[in-house]
Amino acid sequence: MLYLDTEVVKCLKCGKDNAFVTRAGITEYGVWIAGDHNCTCFSRVQLIDNPVFDEFLELIRQVCIEHNIDDPEKYLLPEITTKLFPFACDPVDGNKISFRDGPRVCRYCGSNDFANTLSKPLYSTEVETFDVTFDSWNNRTQDARKQMIFNALTDIRNEI
Numbered sequence: 001m002l003y004l005d006t007e008v009v010k011c012l013k014c015g016k017d018n019a020f021v022t023r024a025g026i027t028e029y030g031v032w033i034a035g036d037h038n039c040t041c042f043s044r045v046q047l048i049d050n051p052v053f054d055e056f057l058e059l060i061r062q063v064c065i066e067h068n069i070d071d072p073e074k075y076l077l078p079e080i081t082t083k084l085f086p087f088a089c090d091p092v093d094g095n096k097i098s099f100r101d102g103p104r105v106c107r108y109c110g111s112n113d114f115a116n117t118l119s120k121p122l123y124s125t126e127v128e129t130f131d132v133t134f135d136s137w138n139n140r141t142q143d144a145r146k147q148m149i150f151n152a153l154t155d156i157r158n159e160i
């Protein structure tokens with residue numbers, strides 16, 4: 001079972017309350033919460049002693065060195081690795097999983113303009129879960145894993 005916080009915030013355009021599940025309350029060391037594309041299903045991913053994650057970080061280092069990418073340590077910071085690691089995880093229903101809360105959109109009017117304060121106190125909700133798998137990563141050769149990381153780094157570098 002997995003419980004996450006739910007925030008209820010008012011849309012500033014139509015005035016209706018929207019409920020959003022957030023991962024911000026999970027601060028356990030070495031644990032990330034993966035979500036599917038629609039943020040309806042979540043998974044607790046243990047990173048400590050996780051051989052895929054360990055290899056992933058090591059290969060980021062190697063790829064940065066081999067391609068003369070500046071400052072490999074920058075790409076090992078959590079704000080970057082949360083964006084990169086989904087590339088190593090199997091997609092769910094054809095979509096990449098995410099370790100971050102997505103952009104908020106009002107379900108009634110489509111606006112993304114919300115009040116800064118909660119409409120009611122934060123509450124904990126039991127969420128649907130899935131298991132993060134690494135089959136496609138495990139079936140790749142090491143060269144193919146490095147190529148995948150290089151592609152992912154290229155994607156990310158355009159964003160930062």
Ligand SMILES: [Zn+2]
Nearest residue numbers: 011014106109
């Ligand atoms: Zn709205």
